[in-house]
Amino acid sequence: MNELAITVIGTDRTGIIAEVSEALAGVGANLSDSTMTRLRGHFAMTLICTGPAAGDVEKALAPLGDLISTVRVVEQEADAEVAGEPYLVSVHGADRLGIVAAVTRVVAASGGNITDLTTRLTGPLYVLIAEVDLPPGVADGLAARLAVAADELGVEVTLRRAESDLL
Amino acid sequence: MSDVLADWKPDLLGVDGKVLPVVTAPAGVLSGVGAEVDPQDPEVVQLAADLVATMRVSPGCVGLAAPQVGVGVQVFAVDVTQHPKTATSHGTFVLCNARVVEASRWRLGREGCMSVPDLTGDVKRAGRVVVEAVLPGTGEAVLLTTDAFEARALQHEIDHCAGKLFLDRVAGAHAVYQRKVYL
Numbered sequence: 001m002n003e004l005a006i007t008v009i010g011t012d013r014t015g016i017i018a019e020v021s022e023a024l025a026g027v028g029a030n031l032s033d034s035t036m037t038r039l040r041g042h043f044a045m046t047l048i049c050t051g052p053a054a055g056d057v058e059k060a061l062a063p064l065g066d067l068i069s070t071v072r073v074v075e076q077e078a079d080a081e082v083a084g085e086p087y088l089v090s091v092h093g094a095d096r097l098g099i100v101a102a103v104t105r106v107v108a109a110s111g112g113n114i115t116d117l118t119t120r121l122t123g124p125l126y127v128l129i130a131e132v133d134l135p136p137g138v139a140d141g142l143a144a145r146l147a148v149a150a151d152e153l154g155v156e157v158t159l160r161r162a163e164s165d166l167l
Numbered sequence: 168m169s170d171v172l173a174d175w176k177p178d179l180l181g182v183d184g185k186v187l188p189v190v191t192a193p194a195g196v197l198s199g200v201g202a203e204v205d206p207q208d209p210e211v212v213q214l215a216a217d218l219v220a221t222m223r224v225s226p227g228c229v230g231l232a233a234p235q236v237g238v239g240v241q242v243f244a245v246d247v248t249q250h251p252k253t254a255t256s257h258g259t260f261v262l263c264n265a266r267v268v269e270a271s272r273w274r275l276g277r278e279g280c281m282s283v284p285d286l287t288g289d290v291k292r293a294g295r296v297v298v299e300a301v302l303p304g305t306g307e308a309v310l311l312t313t314d315a316f317e318a319r320a321l322q323h324e325i326d327h328c329a330g331k332l333f334l335d336r337v338a339g340a341h342a343v344y345q346r347k348v349y350l
Contacts, residue, residue, distance in 0.1 A: 037340075086344075118341070131344065164277040164287040164346070165252065165316070166227045167323040167333075 004029065004049045004057060005074045010067035012043040020045060020067070023060040027052045040121075048074070084113070084133040086162040089146065093155025095126040103128060103157070106149045110142040111135045126155070131162065171302065172257050172309050177219045180212050180261075180304050184220030187236040191282050192332060196234050201241040201328040206263040206306040211242060215261040215303035218244035228281060230320040232327030235282050241265065242303065243324035247317045254315035262309070265300035265325050267293070276319060278333045279346055287346045288337040292319045 008020050017036060024031060029049040036045040049057070054071045061069045091103055100119060107114060107130070116131040134142065143159045150157035177184070190196055204211045214233060222231040222244050229250055232243035246259040272294035279287040296318045298311045313321065323333065337343055 035341075115345070116341070162277065162344075164279045164344075165229075165250070165319070166279040166281065167230050167320050 001050050002053060003074050003076045004047075004051075004054055004071055006045075006047040006049060006057065006061075006069065006071050008045040008047070008061070008064075008067050008069040009042055010064075012038050012041055013066075016043050016067065017045070019064055020061065020069075023064065024049055024057065027056045027060045029057055029060075084111075084135045085139070086164075087112070087132045087134050087139060087159055088162045089128070089130040089132055089157065089159050091126075091128040091150065091155050091157045093126060093150075093153065094124055095121055096153065099126060099153055099155060100128060102149050102153055103146065104130070106145050107132055107142065110138045110145065112138070112142060171307050172260055172311055175258075175260050175302060177216060177259055177261070180216045180219075182213050182216045184213075184216030184218070186224050187217050187221050189221065189225070189231075189235055189281050190237045191284060192334075194237070194282075196237050196239050197282055197327070197332060198330045199234070199239045200330045201232075201234055201239050203264045204240045204242055206301045206303045211240070211263065212304050214238060214240070214242055215244070215263075218242065218261060219246075219259060222246060225281060229316075230324045231281070232324045234327050234330070241328040243328060245317070245320050245324060247320050250316050252316040254317075255313045256317055257311065257313065261303050262298070262300035262311075263303050265298050265321070265328070267296050267322065267325060268299050268310075269295075269297035270322075271295050272314075275338060277344070278319070278323060280323070280333055282327075283332060283334065285346050286334070287344050288333050289339075289342040290333050290336045291338060292322045294318055296321060298325070 029051045032048050034047040054073050057071045113133045114130050118129050120127045146157045218231050222228050229247045230245040233240045241264045244261045247253045248256050270293035273291050274294050275289050275291050277287050278290050295314045298321050300309050
């Protein structure tokens with residue numbers, strides 16, 4: 001069965017998700033993981049679907065003329081491997097060029113794998129929150145290097161363990 | 168009445184508990200509202216012992232509700248004594264027909280659940296609760312006041328008995344995560 005990675009983006013309005021998901025269901029595309037959010041007045045969707053050929057999905061989405069979509073076949077995910085330890089990186093400060101690039105480069109250099117990241121700009125304030133899997137034993141070193149990077153950028157950064165409790 | 172709980176031990180049930188298989192979502196039993204029980208019913212007493220036995224063999228498990236072993240009733244076991252976030256602890260206990268009568272000091276925490284093994288989620292819970300319940304076996308009434316992690320565990324288990332998972336209470340669309348660390 002095909003696994004498809006689909007992106008859809010367009011100026012936000014009522015009914016985008018209903019129309020896109022109806023179009024996908026209409027060609028038998030079964031939606032598995034997705035993230036959908038509004039970014040500065042644009043509605044952005046990133047979807048993984050299984051089922052039909054990519055061309056069928058493209059045809060199904062084409063009538064939604066105000067939305068820009070891409071469809072491509074991707075490899076089916078292998079069993080999710082147990083990765084490192086979960087951490088959260090929070091950055092906030094005055095907006096400037098290159099914050100995401102600098103912070104994520106430091107994380108990558110420590111072997112950290114970013115699994116989720118959101119940025120928000122509101123007025124002059126820039127906020128970045130990232131979920132990061134870290135290899136064991138690198139957190140303290142990474143925290144120190146993030147502090148150096150943050151100092152150079154003139155922003156505040158914190159790295160903390162994303163603990164979860166089994167109940 | 169809380170003194171009753173301080174003196175309570177699973178041995179008082181007078182039956183040996185069996186380890187039962189844990190049911191995972193989307194099993195229907197996890198979504199049904201659990202029935203109130205007669206705490207003196209021998210089946211309820213046996214279930215209480217089974218919940219304690221199953222909780223004890225499950226690594227990291229601090230609470231287990233009857234729907235999680237496939238029984239749709241309002242009974243659960245809790246034991247947070249070993250957990251680092253515990254402040255107040257009442258040891259190992261089993262409650263029937265429990266309900267929260269007071270709740271305050273709400274705070275967010277990330278929860279995992281044996282019945283939802285691949286996800287965790289951020290859930291707001293009261294950091295202080297008063298819970299009213301009856302004990303299996305004797306049927307004695309207890310009024311339990313607790314805080315911190317034991318309060319969170321009680322709310323999570325009472326939710327199970329009402330057919331709710333932490334997924335029904337997550338803080339937002341981005342508050343569910345792939346679980347990364349398995350005990």
